[in-house]
Amino acid sequence: MITDQSIFQAIALTLAQAIVLISVAPAIVGLIRKVKARLQCRQGAGIFQPYADLRKLFRKQPVVSTTASWIFTATPYIVFASTLTAGLLVPVFASQMPLNFAGNILAFVYLLALGTFFLILAGLDAGSSFGGMGSSRESIVASLTEPAMIMAIFAIALAAGSTNLSTIVHKTALLEGIVTDPSSHVMALAALFIVTLAETGRVPVDNPATHLELTMIHEAMVLEYSGRYLAVMEWASGIKLLVFLTLIANVFVPWGIATRVTPVALSIGLAVYVVKVAGLAVLIGTIECMFAKLRLFRVPDLLGVAFILALLGLLFFYILRG
Amino acid sequence: MAILLFLTLVGYAAGLLLPLCVPARPKVQNILAHGLAGVAAVGGCCLGITGLLAAKPFEMSVPSTLPLLTFAIRLDPLASFFLLTISLVSLAASIYALGYVTKFYGRVSMSLLGSLFNGFLLSMTLVVIADNGFFFLIVWELMSLISYFLVVTEHEKSDVRYAGLFYLIMTHVGTAFILLTFLLLFQESGSFSFDAFRQPEQSLPDGMKTMVFLTALIGFGTKAGFVPLHVWLPYAHPAAPSHISALMSGVMIKTAIYALVRVCFDFFGGYFPWWWGFVVLAIGAVSAVLGVMYALMEHDLKSLLAYHSVENIGIILLGIGAGMIFHSYGFEELAALGLIAGLYHTINHAIFKALLFFGAGSLLYATHTRNMEEYGGLLRRMPWTGACFLIGAVSIAALPPTNGFISEWLVFQSLFLSYEIPSLFMKLMLPIAAAMLALTGVLALTCFAKAFGISFLALPRSSHAKHAEEVPWPMRIGMGFLAAGCVALGLAPMLAVPIMDRVTASMIGASISEKMLALGGWALTPVNVEFSSISSPVLGLVLAATAAFGLALVALHGGTRAYRYGKTWACGLNVTPRMEYSATGFVQPIKRVFSTIYQPTVKLETDFLEESRYFAKRRRFEFHIEPVFQKYLYDSVVTFMSGLAHRLRIVQAGSLHLYLAYMFVTLVMLLLLAL
Numbered sequence: 001m002i003t004d005q006s007i008f009q010a011i012a013l014t015l016a017q018a019i020v021l022i023s024v025a026p027a028i029v030g031l032i033r034k035v036k037a038r039l040q041c042r043q044g045a046g047i048f049q050p051y052a053d054l055r056k057l058f059r060k061q062p063v064v065s066t067t068a069s070w071i072f073t074a075t076p077y078i079v080f081a082s083t084l085t086a087g088l089l090v091p092v093f094a095s096q097m098p099l100n101f102a103g104n105i106l107a108f109v110y111l112l113a114l115g116t117f118f119l120i121l122a123g124l125d126a127g128s129s130f131g132g133m134g135s136s137r138e139s140i141v142a143s144l145t146e147p148a149m150i151m152a153i154f155a156i157a158l159a160a161g162s163t164n165l166s167t168i169v170h171k172t173a174l175l176e177g178i179v180t181d182p183s184s185h186v187m188a189l190a191a192l193f194i195v196t197l198a199e200t201g202r203v204p205v206d207n208p209a210t211h212l213e214l215t216m217i218h219e220a221m222v223l224e225y226s227g228r229y230l231a232v233m234e235w236a237s238g239i240k241l242l243v244f245l246t247l248i249a250n251v252f253v254p255w256g257i258a259t260r261v262t263p264v265a266l267s268i269g270l271a272v273y274v275v276k277v278a279g280l281a282v283l284i285g286t287i288e289c290m291f292a293k294l295r296l297f298r299v300p301d302l303l304g305v306a307f308i309l310a311l312l313g314l315l316f317f318y319i320l321r322g
Numbered sequence: 323m324a325i326l327l328f329l330t331l332v333g334y335a336a337g338l339l340l341p342l343c344v345p346a347r348p349k350v351q352n353i354l355a356h357g358l359a360g361v362a363a364v365g366g367c368c369l370g371i372t373g374l375l376a377a378k379p380f381e382m383s384v385p386s387t388l389p390l391l392t393f394a395i396r397l398d399p400l401a402s403f404f405l406l407t408i409s410l411v412s413l414a415a416s417i418y419a420l421g422y423v424t425k426f427y428g429r430v431s432m433s434l435l436g437s438l439f440n441g442f443l444l445s446m447t448l449v450v451i452a453d454n455g456f457f458f459l460i461v462w463e464l465m466s467l468i469s470y471f472l473v474v475t476e477h478e479k480s481d482v483r484y485a486g487l488f489y490l491i492m493t494h495v496g497t498a499f500i501l502l503t504f505l506l507l508f509q510e511s512g513s514f515s516f517d518a519f520r521q522p523e524q525s526l527p528d529g530m531k532t533m534v535f536l537t538a539l540i541g542f543g544t545k546a547g548f549v550p551l552h553v554w555l556p557y558a559h560p561a562a563p564s565h566i567s568a569l570m571s572g573v574m575i576k577t578a579i580y581a582l583v584r585v586c587f588d589f590f591g592g593y594f595p596w597w598w599g600f601v602v603l604a605i606g607a608v609s610a611v612l613g614v615m616y617a618l619m620e621h622d623l624k625s626l627l628a629y630h631s632v633e634n635i636g637i638i639l640l641g642i643g644a645g646m647i648f649h650s651y652g653f654e655e656l657a658a659l660g661l662i663a664g665l666y667h668t669i670n671h672a673i674f675k676a677l678l679f680f681g682a683g684s685l686l687y688a689t690h691t692r693n694m695e696e697y698g699g700l701l702r703r704m705p706w707t708g709a710c711f712l713i714g715a716v717s718i719a720a721l722p723p724t725n726g727f728i729s730e731w732l733v734f735q736s737l738f739l740s741y742e743i744p745s746l747f748m749k750l751m752l753p754i755a756a757a758m759l760a761l762t763g764v765l766a767l768t769c770f771a772k773a774f775g776i777s778f779l780a781l782p783r784s785s786h787a788k789h790a791e792e793v794p795w796p797m798r799i800g801m802g803f804l805a806a807g808c809v810a811l812g813l814a815p816m817l818a819v820p821i822m823d824r825v826t827a828s829m830i831g832a833s834i835s836e837k838m839l840a841l842g843g844w845a846l847t848p849v850n851v852e853f854s855s856i857s858s859p860v861l862g863l864v865l866a867a868t869a870a871f872g873l874a875l876v877a878l879h880g881g882t883r884a885y886r887y888g889k890t891w892a893c894g895l896n897v898t899p900r901m902e903y904s905a906t907g908f909v910q911p912i913k914r915v916f917s918t919i920y921q922p923t924v925k926l927e928t929d930f931l932e933e934s935r936y937f938a939k940r941r942r943f944e945f946h947i948e949p950v951f952q953k954y955l956y957d958s959v960v961t962f963m964s965g966l967a968h969r970l971r972i973v974q975a976g977s978l979h980l981y982l983a984y985m986f987v988t989l990v991m992l993l994l995l996a997l
Contacts, residue, residue: 018871058879063888067781067897069701069708073885081869088864101845102861104854106734107722110763111861114721117767124775124903126890132903135775139768140911146764147757150734154753158741163854224890228876300915307757318749 010098025238026050035285062227075122076232086111093269100166123221134220144303151310152191187313194306249276333362337440355436360416366409373402396453418800455514489558499541546578560624564683572676599646606639654832663732677804681711698783710801715770725811735848816843921948
C-alpha cells in the first residue's frame with residue numbers, strides 16, 4: 001500500500017515498472033520467434049530483431065485510409081495506454097506496487113477490454129472485409145475468455161483473501177495468510193494459461209505469424225495500420241503478452257520477487273523475473289511448434305475447458321478447505 | 323421542501339394543461355410544454371437532493387372523499403433517490419425533445435404530445451413518492467396508460483399499433499398482480515397506507531408473505547421487463563418517439579425496481595428467507611445473459627437498446643439479489659453493499675441508456691431509418707452525436723473509467739464476497755452469477771462495438787447515411803449533459819456512494835460509506851479494504867499519463883511527420899460499402915457458438931436457369947432466430963385463450979331473442995339464489 005512508501009518512491013517504482021514492461025516486451029516476442037525458428041530447423045532472426053523492426057516502423061510515413069475516422073488514429077494510443085495501465089497493476093519485480101490500491105484484478109481485465117473494444121472498432125473503421133472479419137472473430141474469442149479468466153482469478157484470490165494483484169503476490173511470496181491448496185491452484189493455473197494463449201493471440205487460437213484471411217484474427221484487425229501507428233500497435237500487443245506472462249509467473253510462482261524495496265532485493269527480483277518470463281516464452285514457442293491452429297469454431301471447446309477447470313478449482317478450494 | 327414539491331408538481335401540471343389551451347402553433351406548444359417540463363424537472367432534482375439530505379422523511383397528506391384513499395406523499399431517502407434519477411433524465415429529455423419533436427411538426431398534434439410528455443413525467447414522479455397503496459395504484463395506472471398513448475404516437479403504422487396493444491395487455495396483467503399484492507397486504511393490515519404495511523409488529527403468516535413476494539415479483543417484473551416477462555419491451559420501447567423511449571427504458575422500468583426494493587426491504591422490514599434473494603439473483607443472472615444475447619442479434623438500433631434494458635435490469639437485480647441473500651444471513655454491511663451496487667447501476671443505467679436512446683433518436687432524425695445496416699460513416703457527418711454515443715457505448719460496456727464500470731465492479735465485489743456465507747450452495751452460486759456477469763459484460767462490449775462500429779465507422783451504406791447532417795443544438799445539449807453525467811459518475815464515485823449509502827442506511831440500518839471510501843475517498847473498496855480496492859480517478863490519470871507517454875515515444879522517434887491518405891486496400895478493387903462487414907456478418911460467429919440459445923433457422927431457396935444447373939436465376943435467403951419464451955410460453959397461452967374464445971362463441975349466436983333469454987335465465991337464477 002501507499003502508506004509506508006513516500007510518494008517519491010511510489011512514482012519511481014511505478015515508472016521503473018513501466019520502463020521494464022515497455023523495454024522487455026519486444027525481446028520476449030523476439031525470443032518466442034527465435035525458439036520457433038530453431039525448433040523448425042531455421043536460424044531465425046536475433047532475439048533483438050523486434051527493436052529494429054519497431055525503429056524502422058517509427059520512421060516510416062504512415063498511410064491512413066481515406067474512409068477512416070479519428071477512431072482509427074486514436075486507437076493505437078488507447079490500446080497502448082490501456083495495456084500499459086493494466087500492466088502497472090501486476091507486480092513485476094517488486095511485490096508491493098504503489099498502484100495496488102488503484103485497481104484489482106477486475107480493473108485489470110476491464111482495462112484490457114477497453115483496448116479490445118477500440119481495437120474492434122479500428123478493425124471496422126477502414127471498411128475492408130478483412131478488418132471486419134478480424135473484429136468479429138476477436139469479439140467471440142474475447143467473449144469466451146473473459147468468464148474463464150474471472151473464475152480462474154477468483155479461485156486464486158480466495159486463497160489470498162484478496163483480489164488486488166500485489167496483495168495476492170505479496171502474500172503468496174511470503175506464504176502469509178495463505179491456505180495452501182495445490183489442486184485448486186494447479187487448475188486455476190491451467191485455465192489461466194489457456195486464457196493467456198487466447199487473449200494474446202497465440203497458437204492454437206490465433207497465429208501471430210500469418211496474413212492468411214482464413215486464419216488471422218488479431219492481424220486482420222491491424223491490417224490497415226502502417227508506420228508509427230503499426231509500431232505502437234505492435235508494441236502494445238507485445239506488452240500485453242508480457243503482462244500475461246508476468247501474471248502467470250508472479251501469481252503462481254512469486255518466489256524471488258522483491259518483497260522489500262532495497263536495491264539488492266530489487267535487482268534480484270528483476271533478474272528472477274527476466275528468467276521466469278523467458279522460461280514461459282520458451283514454453284509458448286514450443287507449444288506453437290507442437291500444435292496446429294484450431295479452427296475458429298473449435299476454439300469455444302478449448303475455452304470451455306478453461307472455464308470448467310477454473311470452476312473446478314473453485315469447488316476444490318471450498319471442499320478441501322472444509 | 324413543500325415549495326419545491328409544489329413547484330415540481332405544478333410545473334408538470336401546467337405543462338400538462340397549457341399546451342392544450344394555446345393556439346395551434348407547434349413551435350409555441352413545443353417550447354411551452356418542454357420548457358415547463360424542464361423547469362419542473364430541475365425542481366424534481368432539487369427535491370430529490372433535499373430529500374436525501376434531510377434528517378427525517380418529508381410527509382404530506384391530503385384526505386379524499388373516497389374511503390381508504392389518501393393522497394399521501396412521503397419523501398424518504400429511497401423515494402428521493404429514485405426521484406433524483408427520474409428528474410435528471412427528465413431534464414435531459416425535456417431539452418432534447420425541444421429539437422427532436424420538430425420532426426413531428428404537422429404530422430402529430432404537438433399540444434397532445436407535449437401534454438402527454440408532462441403527464442408521463444408527473445405520473446412517474448408521483449409513483450415514487452406516493453405513500454398510499456390506493457394512490458400508488460392510481461398513479462401507476464396513469465403512468466402505464468400515458469406511456470401507452472405515447473408509444474402509439476405514430477399510430478398510422480401497423481407495427482406501432484401492435485406494439486402498443488402488446489404493451490397495454492402486458493402492463494395490465496402486471497397491474498392485476500400489483501393490485502393482488504396490495505389487497506393481500508390490506509387484508510392483513512386493514513389499511514392501504516404504506517405506514518400500515520410497514521409496521522414491524524405486523525406478522526404476516528409465512529405462506530402469505532411468500533404470496534405477496536411472488537405477486538409483487540410478477541407484477542412489478544412485467545414493468546421492469548426481466549426474463550421471461552420481457553417480451554413487450556423490444557416492441558414497445560422502439561415504437562415510441564426517441565425521447566419517450568429514453569424515458570421508458572431509462573427510468574420508467576426503474577419504478578418497478580423502486581417498488582421491489584420498497585416491498586422487500588421496507589414493507590417486510592428485511593425479514594425474508596434466503597431463497598427470495600436467490601430467486602431475484604437467478605432472475606437477474608438469466609435476464610442479464612439472455613438480454614444481451616438477444617440484443618446482439620438485433621439490427622434495429624432501438625430494439626437493440628431495448629434488449630439491453632433487459633440485460634441491465636438483470637445486473638441491477640444481481641446486486642439487489644446479492645444484497646437480499648447477505649441480509650437473510652445477517653451480513654448487514656455486505657447487504658448494504660449489494661443494495662448500493664444495485665442502486666448505483668440503476669442511476670448509471672438511467673443515464674447511459676437515455677443517452678444511447680437520444681443517440682439513436684438523433685440517427686433516426688438525420689437518416690430516417692432505425693436499421694443499422696443502412697448507417698455507416700456517420701462519425702464524420704455527425705461528430706457530436708458520434709462522440710456522445712461513443713461515451714454511452716463505453717459506459718454500457720462497463721469499461722473503465724466510466725460509470726458503468728464502477729457499478730458493475732461493485733456488483734462483482736458483492737458476488738465475490740460470497741465466501742463469507744456459510745452455505746456451500748450459495749458460496750458457489752454467487753461466483754457462477756459473477757461468471758455470467760462477466761459473459762454479459764463482454765457480450766455487451768461486442769454488441770456496442772457492433773452498434774457503434776457499423777453505424778458510425780467506415781463508409782455510408784445508404785444514401786440516407788450519405789446525406790446525414792448533424793442534429794440541432796437542443797438535441798446535442800441533451801446528449802452532452804448525459805455524457806458528462808457518465809464521466810462524472812465514473813470518475814467521482816466518492817461523491818455518489820455516500821448518497822446511496824443514505825438510502826441503504828435507512829433501509830437496512832448499516833451505514834458503510836466510510837468503510838467503502840479508503841484513502842480519503844480516492845479509493846473505493848467493498849467494505850473489506852483488504853479484499854479489493856479501486857480508484858477510478860487514479861486509473862483515469864494513469865490512462866492519460868500512459869497515453870501521453872505513448873505519444874511522447876512516437877514524437878521521440880520522429881513521429882511528427884504528417885500521415886498520407888490512401889485508399890483501403892481491397893484486393894485491387896475499389897472499396898465500396900458492400901465490402902464492409904455488416905451487422906449480421908459481425909455477429910455470425912456468436913450466433914453459431916450460442917446456437918443452442920438462438921435456435922437459428924436458415925432457409926435458402928434457389929431458382930436455377932432451365933438451361934443449366936450452374937446458373938442461378940434468383941436466390942432467396944431467409945434467416946431468423948427463435949424467440950424461445952415467446953414461442954413456448956406466450957404463444958401457448960394465446961393459443962389456449964383464442965381456442966377457448968372460439969368455443970365460447972357458440973353462446974354468441976347474434977339473435978336478440980336468445981340474448982333476452984340469457985337475461986331471463988340469469989335473473990331467475992339470481993332470484994333463486996336470493997331466496
